Amino acid sequence: MKAFVGLKVVEVDHHATYVQQVDSASSLKEDVMDKNRVEGAAKQVTGSVKEAVGKITGNKRTQAEGAAEKFAGKVQSKVGQAADAVRDKFKK
Numbered sequence: 001m002k003a004f005v006g007l008k009v010v011e012v013d014h015h016a017t018y019v020q021q022v023d024s025a026s027s028l029k030e031d032v033m034d035k036n037r038v039e040g041a042a043k044q045v046t047g048s049v050k051e052a053v054g055k056i057t058g059n060k061r062t063q064a065e066g067a068a069e070k071f072a073g074k075v076q077s078k079v080g081q082a083a084d085a086v087r088d089k090f091k092k
Helices: 035-057 060-091
Strands: 004-012 016-023 028-034
Touching: 028 035, 028 060, 035 060
Parallel strands: none
Antiparallel strands: 004 016, 016 028
8 A cells, every 4th residue: 555645747838737646666657737726725724824813903895805705716616627538538
């Protein structure tokens, strides 16, 4: 059984981010990840930070903006997952 170690970004273009899955045996498995998944994940992180800053500072507007950005990131990530599923279905 191979242990999952991490991902290595090997190429980024305007449609997708190509990553390699690295395991403990140093073998590589190439996967393609839709750019919406990557951008959505980034928005989720940014939104979470913004929401936390709003909570800490008591700024309701910043907190709400962070929550909205986090939600938008989740939606964008789901769109990317759907695109990946469609691509994988036709890839086989």
